[in-house]
Amino acid sequence: MNTLSVIRRWLLAALGLGLVGSGVELVLLEHYETVVQFVPLVSIALALGVLIWHRIKGDALSIRALQATMVLFLLAGIAGTGFHLRGAAEFQIEIDPSQSRWEIFKKAMRSKAPPVLAPGLMVQLGLVGLAYAYRHPTLDQSEIGSFSKSDGVIK
Numbered sequence: 001m002n003t004l005s006v007i008r009r010w011l012l013a014a015l016g017l018g019l020v021g022s023g024v025e026l027v028l029l030e031h032y033e034t035v036v037q038f039v040p041l042v043s044i045a046l047a048l049g050v051l052i053w054h055r056i057k058g059d060a061l062s063i064r065a066l067q068a069t070m071v072l073f074l075l076a077g078i079a080g081t082g083f084h085l086r087g088a089a090e091f092q093i094e095i096d097p098s099q100s101r102w103e104i105f106k107k108a109m110r111s112k113a114p115p116v117l118a119p120g121l122m123v124q125l126g127l128v129g130l131a132y133a134y135r136h137p138t139l140d141q142s143e144i145g146s147f148s149k150s151d152g153v154i155k
Contacts, residue, residue, distance in 0.1 A: 011132040016051055018125045019044050036083060040122060043069070043076050047129070063136045066129055073126030080119025087114050 023044040031037050047069050054062035088108035092099065099107075109116050 008132055008136075011128055012051070015125060015128045015132060016048075018121070018128065019047050019051070022121055022125070023048070039076050040080065040119070043073055043122070047073065047125075058138060060136075060138050060140065063133050063138055067133045070126040070129035070133070073122045073129065077119045077122030077124075077126060080122060081116060084114040084116045084119060085109075088116055 023041065026032075026041055026044070032041060047066075050062065050065045050069050054066055085108055088111040089104050091111070091113075092104045092107045
């Protein structure tokens, strides 16, 4: 087994462990009070399903599905950070509406409920999944992104 295969196995294990741990934490925190709060739970369930599918089949389609799911993780993490920041800022405004925007931002960033940077874990997991899938050996080399100079099209 070569070094890259070992690294891929570790990345896949870290992704799986991160998904399970995050899912359990979100359930324990009852992170399902609103529809928007279901996004990370549904994303995690989807990613676990794709990982299981990939472990069973191991084909190029499962890698592409993993890549698509991880892009959704990046988007969900960025959006979640915005939602958490907005929620924390709204709470700070309720406490003292006379605060400057900078003061509200600083207090919101330090708040524990909701933790503004917690959705960053979704971004991190997405990046780990994309690193695992990057130039994965099951992808056809032409599918990875060869460029045909004759027609100027990326294939």
